[in-house]
Amino acid sequence: MTPATDMHPGAPLEDMGKGLLEHALNYLARGWSIVPVIPNEKRPFVRWKEFQSRLPSEDDVWRWWRDYPYARIGLVVGELSGVVVADVDPRNGGDSAAFLAAHPTELVSESGGGGIHAFYRIDRELREKDCVHLPGIDMQVEGHIVVLPPSLHVSGRPYTWLREGTPAPFPTTLLVPPPPPRAATAALEAGGAWAADQAARVVDLVAPYWVEGERHTLALALAGALMKSGGATRDQAKAMLTALEGERSKDLADRLAAVDTTAERLARGENVEAWSGLQVYLPEEIVTALREVIAPATTVEITNDARGKLPFRRTSDLLANLPPEPPWLWEGFVAGGIVTLLAGIWKGGKSTLVFALLAAIRRAETLFDLATTSTPVVYLTEEPVWTVDEKVKQWGLDDSIIWLQHTETAEMKWATVVEEAVQAAKEAAAKLLIVDTLPQWAQLKGETENHSGEMLAAVRPLQIAAQKHGLAVLILTHHRKSEGDYGTRIRGSGALPGAVDIILELERPKKREEDREGYRIVRTESRFKATPPELLIKLNPEGYALVNDVRPADLASQAAITRQRILDAIAVRGTATVQQIVADTGISRTTVYEHIKVLEEFEGKLEKASQAKPQAYRLRSTATVEISDQPDTTNTLPASDPIAATGNGKDADANLLDSMTPWLEMPQ
Helix, strand or coil, X not given: CCCXXXXXXXXXXXXXXXXXXXXXXXXXXXXXXEEEECCCCCCECCCCHHHHCCCCCHHHHHHHHHHCCCCEEEEECECCCCEEEEEECHHHCCCHHHHHHHCCXXXXXXXXXXXXXXXXXXXXXXXXXXXXXXXXXXXXXCCCEEEECCCECCCCCECEEEEXXXXXXXXXXXXXXXXXXXXXXXXXXCCCCCCHHHHHHHHHHHHHHCCCCXXXXXXXXXXXXXXXXXXXXXXXXXXXXXXXXXCCCCCHHHHHHHHHHHHHHHHCCCCCCCHHHHHHHCCHHHHHHHHHHHCHHHCCCCCHHHCCCCCCCCHHXXXXXXXXXXXXXXXXXXXXXXXXXXXXXXXXXXXXXXXXXXXXHHHCCCECCECECCCCEEEEECCCHHHHXXXXXXXXXXXXXXXXXXXXXXXXXXXXXXXXXHHHHHHHCCXXXXXXXXXHHCCCCHHHHHCHHHHHHHHHHHHHHHHCCCCEEEEEEEECCCCCCCCCCECCCCHHHXXXXXXXXXXXXXXXXXXXXXXXXXXXXXXXXXXXXXXXXXXXXXXXXXXXXXXXXXXXXXXXXXXHHHHHHHHHHCCEEHHHHHHHHXXXXXXXXXXXXXXXXXXXXXXXXXXXXXXXXXXXXXXCCCXXXXXCCCCECCCCCHHHHCCCCCCHHHHHHHHCHHHHHCCC
């Protein structure tokens, strides 16, 4: 990790790009998750959520520094990379020497701003709430990015390594100490039939994990376990939650309301969050200990006498007669034995996409160049019959679809509805079950949609329908109203996307003109290689059509292609204004401005034709306009990345979509 001290803002692009690439690959080789970071910002050029759970490939890193040669090297800190960082900033009162003396480590870098990054080794997830807060010290833990040497700081000076040894284990002195065990209070003594020492044991077990941000959901889960499995009354459950929360807490009313909510749901025979919720927030050994206190009869020791009742199988038996590919009904997206989730914003085109799929399946035609298999379908719909009638006529559907309307099942339990849907599928020889939408059918109302236990209970019957009965299951749900990163916008508990096999997210483009023209982007996460990672589609009068399934990652350089189109437009006219370039190419005004800045100031391929307004541009006589698979080695590196500098504060999603502009705007 020797710093490349001879690199500076005027270094040739080839040297800088290759130098940073070599360092990035070296960091990747030591097991660190690396992403390309926008200069002068601490945001990546790419969507980076997935690189908190998996390392990028070498191909990813090569492509990033080919497409973003000015990118800084970002380290995704946390459990995956095995390190966290203490960011000591003297401008805010941090004392680097004193900090390292108190918390020594042998891996330390210096930022161009005069502070330091002290690296520490971890073997578990560490979050901000786990760390003590010190003046001038920011703990960069799970979900954070730090910039690595020899990247350039906003000051123009490079990050450098001060110590290049082995990071020390994270100091225990920087961890927030657990709260002391809570003694039985008067509230516990008044709890009733539950013995005070039994109730106090529950409180002592849960107290270390009763932390800000998780108390509400933990209260619901604990109340469910106490009343459903332990036979506690409302008053007894409230006494224990009062002991945990504190009698003077301003949030005590919310905690006690969780008990009332749980009791009312149990009285109606509905599912409540209990042990499944506790397993999300508490370590396994704590959940086991709670079972022994709350419901000892549910803690079963497996003996030899119990063996033989469950179908344990060896690997060869489990995989015997398994076909090489899942039985796809829609290649890469929907298959027998698999649960697929389709999410999107309200009125964003989800149902239209599903009806396009139904039409393709009816005729066994391809959809987006992906094969379908003809089969009857069982469709659980929340739409009124008039809407169904309109869509059936539009898409030419027939009696191969068996419908069930939500209004006809208002008093039935969700698991019973699924059982009857499976039976209907068997009778009709249907291989596909569609649920539109899951929260409506599973009666996930209000806050219950955000509870992992409730969501898992809603998905479980559908998993059984897929895995036990071989049905393909397609679930529809909504995005949240607020913006969010890809993968985090699905409404409700994160247990939903975690419980399915394939996720399809239907998104509108950021640019209004593309939205008006009917463009949609399908982004995917899948357990299967056959699933395309991303599709660009467009809604025409005849239905959805594939625009282009070539992603920016498959092209030599999307930025280079956009700039080439701008150069070609200017070459045809001799001189051209931004307005003329927009009219000739269809590229958005913002994108044209951004790339003209690069072509003029950093690549030297354009110059101003005059000082008159509106400004016109022409090719420089030495300009090279061919698109190459290699970076242009005649370029010089700017002090900051030109695209980032003209981004007008757009968020990462907007920057990503801008990089896709030429792809969206390619002539078809």
